Each structure stands twice: as C-alpha cells, then as structure tokens.
Amino acid sequence: MRCLVLILISCLALAAKPPVYVMLWFDTEDYIHPAADDAALRIAQELEQRGVRATFKIVGEKARVLEKRRRYDVIRALSHHDIGYHSNYHSVQPTPALYLKDMGWLEGAAEFQRREQPGVEDIRRVFGVLPSCYGQPGSSWGPQTYPALLRMGIPVYLDEASQVGLDDQTFWFGGMLNVFHMGRYTIRPDLDDTSRLASTLERFDRTVEELQTRGGGVISTYFHPTEFVTAKFWDAVNFIHGANPERGEWRLPPMRAQEDSEKRFRITLQYVEHARKMEGVKFITARELPQLYKSADVGAADRARLAAHLAMRQTFLILDGVSFSAADTLLVLLGMESRYVDGPSENGRTTYSGAEIQRSAFEQAKAGSVAFIRSTGRLPAEVWIGSQTLALTDFAATVAGDNGSSASVSLRKGNPEMEKYIATDPARPFNWIIHPEGFEAGHLLDLARLQAWTLKPALLR
Numbered sequence: 434m435r436c437l438v439l440i441l442i443s444c445l446a447l448a449a450k451p452p453v454y455v456m457l458w459f460d461t462e463d464y465i466h467p468a469a470d471d472a473a474l475r476i477a478q479e480l481e482q483r484g485v486r487a488t489f490k491i492v493g494e495k496a497r498v499l500e501k502r503r504r505y506d507v508i509r510a511l512s513h514h515d516i517g518y519h520s521n522y523h524s525v526q527p528t529p530a531l532y533l534k535d536m537g538w539l540e541g542a543a544e545f546q547r548r549e550q551p552g553v554e555d556i557r558r559v560f561g562v563l564p565s566c567y568g569q570p571g572s573s574w575g576p577q578t579y580p581a582l583l584r585m586g587i588p589v590y591l592d593e594a595s596q597v598g599l600d601d602q603t604f605w606f607g608g609m610l611n612v613f614h615m616g617r618y619t620i621r622p623d624l625d626d627t628s629r630l631a632s633t634l635e636r637f638d639r640t641v642e643e644l645q646t647r648g649g650g651v652i653s654t655y656f657h658p659t660e661f662v663t664a665k666f667w668d669a670v671n672f673i674h675g676a677n678p679e680r681g682e683w684r685l686p687p688m689r690a691q692e693d694s695e696k697r698f699r700i701t702l703q704y705v706e707h708a709r710k711m712e713g714v715k716f717i718t719a720r721e722l723p724q725l726y727k728s729a730d731v732g733a734a735d736r737a738r739l740a741a742h743l744a745m746r747q748t749f750l751i752l753d754g755v756s757f758s759a760a761d762t763l764l765v766l767l768g769m770e771s772r773y774v775d776g777p778s779e780n781g782r783t784t785y786s787g788a789e790i791q792r793s794a795f796e797q798a799k800a801g802s803v804a805f806i807r808s809t810g811r812l813p814a815e816v817w818i819g820s821q822t823l824a825l826t827d828f829a830a831t832v833a834g835d836n837g838s839s840a841s842v843s844l845r846k847g848n849p850e851m852e853k854y855i856a857t858d859p860a861r862p863f864n865w866i867i868h869p870e871g872f873e874a875g876h877l878l879d880l881a882r883l884q885a886w887t888l889k890p891a892l893l894r
C-alpha cells in the first residue's frame with residue numbers, strides 16, 4: 434500500500450513538471466553553394482528519422498534556387514518540417530535595417546512589405562505553406578517589419594539578436610509572439626570542438642531544471658545548413674561591409690574537409706538525441722508555438738489595480754495570470770474593447786502648461802484618443818486638450834490617476850519604464866559583417882521604444 438502511494442506521488446510529481454520546449458531552427462539561406470542544398474537535405478532527413486521536427490527559415494531566393502536546380506528531394510524533405518521565412522535575398526544590399534534606418538513607422542512597414550511579399554509568395558508556391566515565422570538576416574532588424582509581417586499573415590518572430598528582449602524568454606511585441614533575445618536560454622553546441630559537447634549537454638540539463646523551477650519555458654537552438662559544409666559564410670565572401678557584386682561575380686565559399694563536416698553533423702545529432710531523451714523536454718516548431726501560449730487578448734481585468742500600476746509606470750503587468758502590455762492597460766482604462774494596437778508612430782510632446790485639466794476637456798480628449806485608436810489601430814503620439822497637447826505617456830499616467838468624478842483632473846508625468854527593454858547603443862545590436870562599416874541605426878531603436886507599449890511576457894497555457 435505504501436509502495437502504491439509512493440508510486441502515485443512520484444507520478445504526480447512527474448506529471449506536474451512544467452514543460453520545457455526546444456525550438457530547433459535552421460536558417461536556410463546559402464543560395465550560392467550547391468553543397469548547402471545537400472546539407473539541408475541531410476539535416477532534414479536525419480532529424481525526421483529521429484522523430485524530431487525543426488523549423489527551417491528559408492530565404493526566398495533559396496527557395497527559387499532549389500526549384501531551378503530541380504532539388505525537389507530537398508524541398509520535399511524540408512516540407513516534412515516547419516517552414517519559416519528568412520527574407521527574400523538575405524545579404525544582397527541594401528539589407529532591411531539599412532533601408533529602414535531613416536524611415537518612419539508607416540512608410541518603413543510599407544517598404545518592407547513591398548520588398549518582402551514576393552519572397553513570402555515564393556515560399557508559399559514552392560513549399561505549399563505560408564511561412565510560420567520570420568527572422569531577419571544577420572542582425573538587420575527593424576521594428577517596422579512587425580506590422581508588415583502581420584499583414585502578410587506571419588504571427589511569430591523567431592531569431593536571436595539584442596534590440597528588444599524580455600527576461601531571455603518568449604514575449605509579445607508588435608503583435609507577434611517573439612522567440613528572440615533568448616540570452617542564457619540560447620544553447621548551441623560548438624560544432625568545431627567535440628570535446629566541449631559534454632559541458633554543453635550538462636548546461637542543457639541545468640537549464641532544463643532551471644526552466645522547470647520557473648514554470649516551464651523555451652530553449653532556442655539554431656544553426657545554418659551551410660555551416661556544416663562550407664568553411665566561410667556564403668555572404669561574407671561576397672557582401673562584406675556593404676559590398677554588392679553582380680550575380681555573375683558571386684564567388685563560392687570554400688568547402689570544409691569531409692571529416693570536419695561529419696564531425697559537425699555528429700555533434701548536432703548527439704545534442705538532439707540528448708535533448709530528445711530527456712524527461713519533460715519536447716521539440717516544438719514555430720507553427721506550434723502560438724498554441725502553447727495564452728492568446729494576446731486580455732480578458733476581464735481588475736480596473737483599479739491596472740490603474741494604480743499605469744499611474745506609476747507605463748510598462749507591462751501580470752495580473753491574476755493575465756499578461757497586460759501598457760497598451761492593453763490603457764485600452765481597459767479608456768473603456769475600450771480588448772484588441773491589439775500598435776504603439777505610436779512617433780514621439781509626441783506635452784505643451785499643456787497647467788497642473789489641472791477641466792473634466793469636460795479631459796473627457797473630450799479621452800473620446801478623441803478612443804476615436805483615433807479605433808480608426809488607425811495604433812496609439813496616438815499625443816492627445817489634444819483644446820489647442821495644447823499631452824504626450825502619450827503623460828496622457829496615460831493622467832488617465833490612470835484620474836478618479837473619474839472630480840471637477841478637474843490632475844496632470845501626471847509619465848514614467849515609461851517599458852523602454853528599458855529596448856537596446857540603447859545604436860551600433861552594437863546592429864553589428865553584422867554584411868552591414869557597411871560603422872553602421873548605426875539609433876532611429877530604429879527610437880521607433881522600437883515607441884512600440885514597447887505592446888511589450889509583455891508570453892505566458893504558457
């Protein structure tokens with residue numbers, strides 16, 4: 434009897450272990466060296482034999498090249514996995530951050546869509562599916578890509594860079610579910626050195642335990658099929674520091690020695706086998722990801738607690754198991770229906786000079802902001818009080834601090850704490866060998882700070 438109880442208890446303990454998901458993804462981008470096609474084929478097949486599905490983020494030109502080379506074997510093998518998108522041309526100049534860097538919110542989104550929609554359509558034509566996710570080439574990230582991706586039907590942002598992040602785990606930003614800036618939860622075995630695999634596997638085990646103690650989470654692991662067979666990146670030998678040779682002048686990257694390649698496949702598969710056998714660990718694809726997380730929509734909310742929070746600081750909040758972005762909270766306080774809206778398109782200013790606002794003028798300002806949000810799908814940069822303005826953060830703090838009945842409303846200064854999740858260095862996050870030397874994109878980070886209104890942790894179901 435005692436034995437039975439013990440078995441029951443240990444079963445419950447096992448069942449209660451929070452899930453740890455491994456997102457295994459391959460940036461499938463080298464459309465120059467044909468050996469990269471074979472590498473992608475081999476990885477896809479080896480993983481399939483082991484019952485593991487990965488996400489292959491494919492470059493539009495790579496899909497077209499596979500078709501031209503009649504590599505239907507590669508296309509078929511990749512199709513057994515999940516198919517994401519990794520830009521139309523990857524490293525041909527200008528790359529996304531380069532052409533977006535001085536563009537505004539709306540024109541940048543339109544320009545990204547104009548350039549990238551054909552690649553998405555080619556992926557759909559060649560692989561028969563809409564890509565499940567997108568991730569930028571290199572660190573060529575821009576916030577204007579998010580509304581464009583949503584319009585193209587892509588709900589997940591999957592990549593690794595440092596422009597925006599939240600506690601090294603999955604988050605909502607720009608209306609998309611992001612596996613991005615995963616920091617200590619990015620685990621990649623060193624393909625150069627077999628002797629380091631054991632310590633990577635130990636780190637994997639410790640990370641799984643740690644995630645289990647914090648309620649589950651995601652480990653991000655990525656490679657490029659080309660790095661298994663070529664000794665230099667296909668784009669570094671052609672498009673370095675802004676170079677843009679004609680197609681006829683593209684050079685092949687040098688190949689790795691056969692035994693070096695074999696070692697790389699072996700290390701990767703040993704890592705996968707290790708993860709696959711571990712209790713409570715599951716491989717997931719970008720397509721499955723949204724099903725694992727609570728939807729971005731917020732439900733019933735404790736209005737008073739949301740108001741107390743937003744009056745003090747404009748940032749996300751987890752309340753009774755629901756994740757609220759600063760924008761979600763503002764919509765609740767304005768009495769609006771729950772929906773996703775973008776942050777403002779630009780920085781607003783406060784010109785209002787008084788310390789108090791008459792009730793009727795303030796109610797008109799609120800009604801005006803609701804009308805703007807309903808018609809544009811984004812927050813206003815500033816809100817008019819007669820002929821003067823309140824910047825959005827000041828307006829939000831004032832709405833949150835208002836008791837709703839006094840004859841006048843006290844103006845409150847905003848405190849946009851959410852901005853601390855956006856990088857501030859205009860150069861380092863965009864450091865990529867393909868960008869021109871000295872490339873900086875501070876304006877993209879300014880736009881990202883405005884979109885921090887949409888930032889919030891993604892909570893597992």
Ligand SMILES: [Zn+2]
Nearest residue numbers: 460462570571
């Ligand atoms: Zn890439």
